[in-house]
Amino acid sequence: MILYLLCFTLLLVGLYGILTKRDLIKIILSASIMGYATNLLLILFAYRNGSIFPILRKGVETMPMVDPLPQALVLTSIVIELGTTALLVALALKLFQKYKTYDITKIRKLSG
Amino acid sequence: MPIETWLIFILSFMIIGSIVALEIKDILSAVIAVGVVGLGVSISFIFLQAPDLAIVQFLFEIFALIIMVRAFVKKDYHQEEPSKANKILIGITIITLLAILYFAASVLNLLPQFGEPLMNTAQYYLNNGAADTGAANLVTSIILDYRAYDTLGEITVLFTAILGALTVLRIKSKSHR
Incomplete structure (x- = not known):
């Protein structure tokens, strides 16, 4: 319970950054913080007390294992986060080339 | 510990x-x-x-x-x-986020406790994964066999994001011409 709450607090810190910061780079960093918190929360749901990682080994008798399903889904989610971060960085770089600033309140004109 | x-x-x-x-x-x-x-x-x-x-x-x-x-x-x-930045606006944001945290606490209470997950589908994967797919690592057996279509869709998303990044970086803006 306390772990879930702490992880949710991390998510809210990222949300705070997205809502209040004006610097485009800070907004990208906040988005990646939210991604970390989401992945970690899903893996926290999967943990089982006194169990080991879900890999079978020869000659070792089977012990209880943690839930492998969230791990499989989060594995691809992490890789996608890298792609979306690269896309955000590319967009921010183009905006900087055009407007010479990262401040989102000064980026107003929409014509390309 | x-x-x-x-x-x-x-x-x-x-x-x-x-x-x-x-x-x-x-x-x-x-x-x-x-x-x-x-x-x-x-x-x-x-x-x-x-x-x-x-x-x-x-x-x-x-x-x-x-x-x-x-x-x-x-x-x-x-x-x-x-x-x-407007101090009042930041204060309102923090108060709203604290309210969200308060309501989230009551929702997180309903979830299974830490260390005791629901293992309905996953128990099937743990019991039969090696026999069904022949993979020793059960995580890869889920990614590449049981949920292969999910993985295909996620790889499509990744490909689209990389394609978008390359396209955006290649466009010349008007101020540079």
Whole structure:
């Protein structure tokens, strides 16, 4: 319970950054913080007390294992986060080339 | 020491690191502070018995750091513009987020306790995964066999994001012509 709450607090810190910061780079960093918190929360749901990682080994008798399903889904989610971060960085770089600033309140004109 | 204590310690460290990343003025320091948060996630994955995820998260962290530093840290360090952000607006935001946290606490109470997950579908995978797919690593047996269509869709998303990044970087803006 306390772990879930702490992880949710991390998510809210990222949300705070997205809502209040004006610097485009800070907004990208906040988005990646939210991604970390989401992945970690899903893996926290999967943990089982006194169990080991879900890999079978020869000659070792089977012990209880943690839930492998969230791990499989989060594995691809992490890789996608890298792609979306690269896309955000590319967009921010183009905006900087055009407007010479990262401040989102000064980026107003929409014509390309 | 029980695993909860370790995780609480790491999570508190990560929250402090993210607050530092958001509030510090220098952009290079902010990027590195977010890197600290990501490495904390990687260590938590090791504690939660997910070695594959720990390796992938570590690589993600290195690549993200390289991309950010290469893109944003120019010859002269970019400083955050001195923002005269509205204090009242920030206060309203914090109060709203605290309210969200309060309501989320009652929702998180309904979830299964830490350490006792629902294992309905996953128990089938654990029991029959090796016989069905022949993979010793059950995580890969789920990614590449049971849920292969999910993986295909996610790879499509990744491909689209990379394609979008390449396209955006290739367009010449009008001011440069």
